[in-house]
Amino acid sequence: MEPRRTVFFVSDRTGITLEALGKTLLTQFPGVDFHKRTLPFVDTEEKARAALTEINDSARTEPQRPIVLSTLINAQLRAIVTSADALCLDLFEGFLGRLQTELHMLPSYELGLSHGMGSQIVYEARMTALSYTLAHDDGMTTSNYTEADLILVGVSRSGKTPTCLYLAMQYGVRAANYPLTPDDFASTALPKLLAPFRNKLFGLTITPERLAAIRNERKPGSRYASMDTCREEIHAAERLLRHEGIPLLDTTAMSVEEIAITILHQTGLHQTSLAARLHG
Amino acid sequence: MEPRRTVFFVSDRTGITLEALGKTLLTQFPGVDFHKRTLPFVDTEEKARAALTEINDSARTEPQRPIVLSTLINAQLRAIVTSADALCLDLFEGFLGRLQTELHMLPSYELGLSHGMGSQIVYEARMTALSYTLAHDDGMTTSNYTEADLILVGVSRSGKTPTCLYLAMQYGVRAANYPLTPDDFASTALPKLLAPFRNKLFGLTITPERLAAIRNERKPGSRYASMDTCREEIHAAERLLRHEGIPLLDTTAMSVEEIAITILHQTGLHQTSLAARLHG
Numbered sequence: 001m002e003p004r005r006t007v008f009f010v011s012d013r014t015g016i017t018l019e020a021l022g023k024t025l026l027t028q029f030p031g032v033d034f035h036k037r038t039l040p041f042v043d044t045e046e047k048a049r050a051a052l053t054e055i056n057d058s059a060r061t062e063p064q065r066p067i068v069l070s071t072l073i074n075a076q077l078r079a080i081v082t083s084a085d086a087l088c089l090d091l092f093e094g095f096l097g098r099l100q101t102e103l104h105m106l107p108s109y110e111l112g113l114s115h116g117m118g119s120q121i122v123y124e125a126r127m128t129a130l131s132y133t134l135a136h137d138d139g140m141t142t143s144n145y146t147e148a149d150l151i152l153v154g155v156s157r158s159g160k161t162p163t164c165l166y167l168a169m170q171y172g173v174r175a176a177n178y179p180l181t182p183d184d185f186a187s188t189a190l191p192k193l194l195a196p197f198r199n200k201l202f203g204l205t206i207t208p209e210r211l212a213a214i215r216n217e218r219k220p221g222s223r224y225a226s227m228d229t230c231r232e233e234i235h236a237a238e239r240l241l242r243h244e245g246i247p248l249l250d251t252t253a254m255s256v257e258e259i260a261i262t263i264l265h266q267t268g269l270h271q272t273s274l275a276a277r278l279h280g
Numbered sequence: 281m282e283p284r285r286t287v288f289f290v291s292d293r294t295g296i297t298l299e300a301l302g303k304t305l306l307t308q309f310p311g312v313d314f315h316k317r318t319l320p321f322v323d324t325e326e327k328a329r330a331a332l333t334e335i336n337d338s339a340r341t342e343p344q345r346p347i348v349l350s351t352l353i354n355a356q357l358r359a360i361v362t363s364a365d366a367l368c369l370d371l372f373e374g375f376l377g378r379l380q381t382e383l384h385m386l387p388s389y390e391l392g393l394s395h396g397m398g399s400q401i402v403y404e405a406r407m408t409a410l411s412y413t414l415a416h417d418d419g420m421t422t423s424n425y426t427e428a429d430l431i432l433v434g435v436s437r438s439g440k441t442p443t444c445l446y447l448a449m450q451y452g453v454r455a456a457n458y459p460l461t462p463d464d465f466a467s468t469a470l471p472k473l474l475a476p477f478r479n480k481l482f483g484l485t486i487t488p489e490r491l492a493a494i495r496n497e498r499k500p501g502s503r504y505a506s507m508d509t510c511r512e513e514i515h516a517a518e519r520l521l522r523h524e525g526i527p528l529l530d531t532t533a534m535s536v537e538e539i540a541i542t543i544l545h546q547t548g549l550h551q552t553s554l555a556a557r558l559h560g
Contacts, residue, residue, distance in 0.1 A: 014537050017304070020300075024293075024353075025376065040541050041541075071304070089378060098367065103285070103312055128497075161414070170296075261295065
């Protein structure tokens, strides 16, 4: 029988980062049946005590003591939570001390500094980029490509839209996308609309098998989803983009996050986009 | 003069989580001028050695040694990178050992287990939810609310669209949204389209000042963006939602992430949505 363990993620903010890191740690122990529970916004003594009670309740009723992963900046709240009858690992505890020694400086212990004024500008850049991206999805509006930071090109369903949305929302990249359709393959040159923006183009491609599977989800049994159509469109799109020297990424086995980060680094946008600059 | 420090984020995956956690740590030292550099996908010995060279180059040319924050599962790659002439903090190193002791089990040391088959299902749930959300943005299609996990309601520009996209992309929540317009305020009852889905509704609100600022960005000087219009619409929307017992969240000072996590926890969707269940 798999051993069962309750794991608490306790954060003074949303807990999003903590969950992501914690899950990576826990997947290293695939033999354990982890029951995860996230306690976000633990930013007062009252909430810290409520978290403590919940963890200790679990310790009493479960056969094995729980595991607590936390990111709590405030040392007092951290002391309350980590007094629980559990294996308590705070991801900040050790690192803040070592940074303090290295930098000869006390931490500010201020919560949510990353949501201060500097980051308000970043935040608004992200929201503006998201509006731009929504308005320029799927070649809907092409008049405004001069404002784009990036234009993703590729056949329908090659992953352009989710990638654009992710880049806009997380990094403030004004990412437009243009679907290559059979009309565009009549010529060996770039579509007229795209030609002036060659340096903003980035191509996404995918295997015909994966594309056919995705398109069949959407329009089962259609000509659009057939292996022949998928193979032809991908072949033509890849030939066109290679011929024009546009960077091309095979997204078949990649998540949106992996595609986005690869594009950011390959294009240099991780250093030049507004949000990246302001973040940095 | 502010001391300057170069910080490297070295990850065997995208580095997204590491950057987020690292930046929270660094904001605790606002007096330092940190120069950040992310090295993602460091998953081979060759890439680890290239990272090492880059870090050591920086150590030679900068007045102070760099800081390296890493998340490297593979102990051999970690040893290469952390041999750099820098303050090296690996976020996995200590925790893996302590979990191993607690669980009486060796870590698998397999990279990217979180992208295995279980997570392929989660991934597709996220992409399906994103398609659903895009198709049901801004009340565009209302015929399909039976499939929604959540329907956000609120006046135009109260934060519905970014929140829906975030919930769909990150958590696989099929989140639709319906903008409340003056037409809806003629009656004191819920709009007919929404009434059957009362238990899926969640209201977003915002202060008139903030709403007017956001709307003025979009349509400067318009009646739509005026303080009077904003005040009236918000007042009517809040009255309607309160009267109908719909939960209501003031998003004025919140980021999309904070809004999303609050909704997930308040509605219980963090435990019942497909992606959450499969993640868990």
